[in-house]
Amino acid sequence: MVNVELVKSPVVRPDERGHEADHPTSLVAAFGMDQPLRLDCGIDLAPFQIAYQTYGTLNADKSNAILVCHALTGDQHVANINPITGKPGWWQTLVGPGKALDTERYFIISSNVLGGCMGSTGPASTNPATGKIWGLDFPVITIPDMVRAQAMLIDSLGIGQLFCVVGGSMGGMQTLQWTAAYPERVFSALAVACSTRHSAQNIAFHELGRQAVMADPDWRGGRYFEEGTHPHRGLGVARMAAHITYLSDAALHRKFGRRMQDRELPTFSFDADFQVESYLRYQGSSFVERFDANSYLYLTRAMDYFDIAADHNGKLAEAFRDTQTRFCLMSFTSDWLFPTAESRDVVHALNAGGVRVSFAEIETDKGHDAFLLDVPEFLDIAGAFLNSAASVRGLPVTGA
Amino acid sequence: MVNVELVKSPVVRPDERGHEADHPTSLVAAFGMDQPLRLDCGIDLAPFQIAYQTYGTLNADKSNAILVCHALTGDQHVANINPITGKPGWWQTLVGPGKALDTERYFIISSNVLGGCMGSTGPASTNPATGKIWGLDFPVITIPDMVRAQAMLIDSLGIGQLFCVVGGSMGGMQTLQWTAAYPERVFSALAVACSTRHSAQNIAFHELGRQAVMADPDWRGGRYFEEGTHPHRGLGVARMAAHITYLSDAALHRKFGRRMQDRELPTFSFDADFQVESYLRYQGSSFVERFDANSYLYLTRAMDYFDIAADHNGKLAEAFRDTQTRFCLMSFTSDWLFPTAESRDVVHALNAGGVRVSFAEIETDKGHDAFLLDVPEFLDIAGAFLNSAASVRGLPVTGA
Numbered sequence: 001m002v003n004v005e006l007v008k009s010p011v012v013r014p015d016e017r018g019h020e021a022d023h024p025t026s027l028v029a030a031f032g033m034d035q036p037l038r039l040d041c042g043i044d045l046a047p048f049q050i051a052y053q054t055y056g057t058l059n060a061d062k063s064n065a066i067l068v069c070h071a072l073t074g075d076q077h078v079a080n081i082n083p084i085t086g087k088p089g090w091w092q093t094l095v096g097p098g099k100a101l102d103t104e105r106y107f108i109i110s111s112n113v114l115g116g117c118m119g120s121t122g123p124a125s126t127n128p129a130t131g132k133i134w135g136l137d138f139p140v141i142t143i144p145d146m147v148r149a150q151a152m153l154i155d156s157l158g159i160g161q162l163f164c165v166v167g168g169s170m171g172g173m174q175t176l177q178w179t180a181a182y183p184e185r186v187f188s189a190l191a192v193a194c195s196t197r198h199s200a201q202n203i204a205f206h207e208l209g210r211q212a213v214m215a216d217p218d219w220r221g222g223r224y225f226e227e228g229t230h231p232h233r234g235l236g237v238a239r240m241a242a243h244i245t246y247l248s249d250a251a252l253h254r255k256f257g258r259r260m261q262d263r264e265l266p267t268f269s270f271d272a273d274f275q276v277e278s279y280l281r282y283q284g285s286s287f288v289e290r291f292d293a294n295s296y297l298y299l300t301r302a303m304d305y306f307d308i309a310a311d312h313n314g315k316l317a318e319a320f321r322d323t324q325t326r327f328c329l330m331s332f333t334s335d336w337l338f339p340t341a342e343s344r345d346v347v348h349a350l351n352a353g354g355v356r357v358s359f360a361e362i363e364t365d366k367g368h369d370a371f372l373l374d375v376p377e378f379l380d381i382a383g384a385f386l387n388s389a390a391s392v393r394g395l396p397v398t399g400a
Numbered sequence: 401m402v403n404v405e406l407v408k409s410p411v412v413r414p415d416e417r418g419h420e421a422d423h424p425t426s427l428v429a430a431f432g433m434d435q436p437l438r439l440d441c442g443i444d445l446a447p448f449q450i451a452y453q454t455y456g457t458l459n460a461d462k463s464n465a466i467l468v469c470h471a472l473t474g475d476q477h478v479a480n481i482n483p484i485t486g487k488p489g490w491w492q493t494l495v496g497p498g499k500a501l502d503t504e505r506y507f508i509i510s511s512n513v514l515g516g517c518m519g520s521t522g523p524a525s526t527n528p529a530t531g532k533i534w535g536l537d538f539p540v541i542t543i544p545d546m547v548r549a550q551a552m553l554i555d556s557l558g559i560g561q562l563f564c565v566v567g568g569s570m571g572g573m574q575t576l577q578w579t580a581a582y583p584e585r586v587f588s589a590l591a592v593a594c595s596t597r598h599s600a601q602n603i604a605f606h607e608l609g610r611q612a613v614m615a616d617p618d619w620r621g622g623r624y625f626e627e628g629t630h631p632h633r634g635l636g637v638a639r640m641a642a643h644i645t646y647l648s649d650a651a652l653h654r655k656f657g658r659r660m661q662d663r664e665l666p667t668f669s670f671d672a673d674f675q676v677e678s679y680l681r682y683q684g685s686s687f688v689e690r691f692d693a694n695s696y697l698y699l700t701r702a703m704d705y706f707d708i709a710a711d712h713n714g715k716l717a718e719a720f721r722d723t724q725t726r727f728c729l730m731s732f733t734s735d736w737l738f739p740t741a742e743s744r745d746v747v748h749a750l751n752a753g754g755v756r757v758s759f760a761e762i763e764t765d766k767g768h769d770a771f772l773l774d775v776p777e778f779l780d781i782a783g784a785f786l787n788s789a790a791s792v793r794g795l796p797v798t799g800a
Contacts (some may be wrong), residue, residue: 040668058476104740140668198658199652200653200655203658203674203677204680204782207640208640208641208644211680212637212638214616215612215616215634215636237615237637241608242643244604244608249601249736250601252601253599255600257600258603268441270536270610279602281607292723297695304674321633338650
């Protein structure tokens with residue numbers, strides 16, 4: 001366990017050409033002035049670009065493509081070494097040769113979301129109208145906006161129907177939005193640890209994070225790049241708050257309990273006496289090295305606004321009525337950010353809409369983070385669902 | 401619902417004589433250089449003072465005194481208009497004429513804790529050795545230190561045994577510490593929504609709050625009074641985080657849900673669109689007007705350090721073995737800060753120690769805050785417990 005204070009850290013900075021230069025390994029789909037993205041707020045965004053990664057090979061009839069959608073602080077580097085952190089891809093438990101999302105059979109696409117900070121257009125990009133970094137002048141985006149941009153990416157790859165859309169947490173929200181907005185383009189959908197809308201408590205935690213960022217004088221009303229500062233302290237605090245919600249009480253107890261850090265007796269100070277304190281500080285300080293503060297504001301806002309039922313007179317079942325998409329939803333018993341009861345509500349709505357859906361509630365004490373961890377039951381069920389859908393779609397299956 | 405931004409607010413400032421001058425309505429017990437308080441950290445604190453309030457009349461044999469212990473951000477103003485906020489006392493549901501803690505029968509004492517900011521000696525007091533405000537030079541204190549100071553206050557009032565010690569949350573921790581440290585001085589004890597030690601998640605939330613305060617450049621390493629600043633933004637964020645933990649998910653849903661603030665459609669901005677956002681911002685901004693940031697650090701630290709069993713070789717039952725004190729513990733089903741299972745563990749330890757204890761788990765969706773609210777079942781059981789103890793003690797009972 002490393003005892004790290006929240007320190008000022010170098011942060012990924014966009015250069016004058018836009019920050020795609022920081023991601024030489026990512027592909028970029030660029031959309032010009034003639035291909036604007038109509039946003040929910042009413043603004044046409046153009047030009048813009050989406051950074052993405054692919055794994056595996058698209059088959060001849062383009063029927064084996066899977067889109068992986070990332071969570072709040074994820075990115076397109078699902079199954080390769082992340083060029084910023086040097087760490088393995090964030091979903092290598094699920095994606096790779098022989099895994100549930102088998103890169104030897106499927107063509108996996110993962111894009112950085114609109115509003116993100118890993119190569120897709122977002123608040124850290126240059127506003128072509130001013131030549132300056134967008135900052136808070138960037139339009140407020142929504143989950144449907146993200147999905148609309150992804151659909152344009154999929155169009156640009158010449159793919160009509162995705163074999164599957166897969167995602168957890170914010171990625172699960174995108175997955176469900178895909179099925180609501182483009183049912184005919186989604187053969188199957190795997191949505192994990194998510195919901196069709198944020199609860200009041202979810203919004204409260206996100207608002208806390210945003211206020212932590214905005215309370216940092218170095219945030220400068222969002223103009224920190226121009227002013228040569230960075231709200232690393234506020235963003236670090238926001239990350240600490242979020243991180244607590246990603247773990248269960250039981251997981252924190254198991255990992256840390258009340259154990260002290262390299263000592264047996266308290267120091268009677270404000271040092272990180274307890275291991276859990278040191279862990280949180282480390283989570284905060286390492287996050288600010290890889291994430292843009294304004295992107296954090298925009299993406300949390302998009303999650304808070306998300307409400308599929310609201311677009312269907314409050315009737316969730318209507319959003320999915322008679323879709324032919326095959327669904328699998330999964331939740332984790334100790335996830336208190338997206339409680340399993342919310343997944344059940346979505347399943348009931350899908351049932352009411354006459355939709356083919358399977359649901360698995362995974363027993364684990366690992367909390368919301370379970371979807372990113374090596375939880376065999378989750379990975380096995382995901383693999384079985386994909387195999388079953390592949391069989392119906394006429395794609396190769398494992399063990400066949 | 402008021403839509404309030406986190407704004408710079410005037411804060412209670414100690415004057416040159418120490419900040420007791422801000423609390424003209426409170427009594428003060430002052431202890432001189434000849435009456436040092438031996439702290440757990442090994443330091444003798446002298447001089448120091450404890451500010452307190454009393455309600456009702458002490459009877460001739462001094463057998464009707466009840467000590468009320470306050471929670472983290474509470475104070476001595478249990479049942480009178482708070483001179484700082486102008487609001488009613490924080491436990492007027494429980495304390496007053498004809499109420500469970502009946503001021504017509506009992507003599508109620510409530511003191512601001514050591515380390516607090518409402519007249520008792522704390523980090524905002526003047527360090528007599530330097531003539532400057534203590535700030536972070538104030539020694540780190542513990543729950544046992546607070547209780548030791550309270551015992552000196554009770555001594556100064558000439559009271560040998562308290563008829564009852566009562567408290568919720570951090571006040572419940574003090575209550576349990578009283579029974580462990582001074583069993584012969586506590587005839588009965590009512591501990592609500594508390595625990596004998598903080599969980600890893602409890603510590604994590606407190607550390608988040610401390611880091612939010614310390615991340616504010618206006619905190620100035622704790623020397624904000626001298627430097628004419630105040631970490632109002634950081635303290636406001638800390639309060640927002642804490643406030644989320646005081647309410648249940650269900651209570652937030654019932655109070656706010658996803659309802660918008662004075663509008664039906666989102667603004668596509670970072671304004672407080674949702675009522676829950678506005679509510680949290682208000683909680684943050686109003687708190688910084690009444691509370692000292694360094695006190696917040698010290699009191700959260702004291703709660704994190706608290707662990708009664710640790711002083712008894714990890715055996716909680718040993719801390720209470722064969723005490724004659726009559727206990728009542730109460731918890732609330734939707735309290736996720738001090739889950740009801742933790743109260744059960746304390747009850748089991750008391751049972752194992754051969755102690756007389758009753759336990760009530762109150763069904764409510766109001767979360768941790770329930771102990772401060774008008775929850776009839778809670779108030780009724782508290783009154784019945786006090787009545788029963790009064791009968792045994794030979795004190796008047798209601799309806800008799």
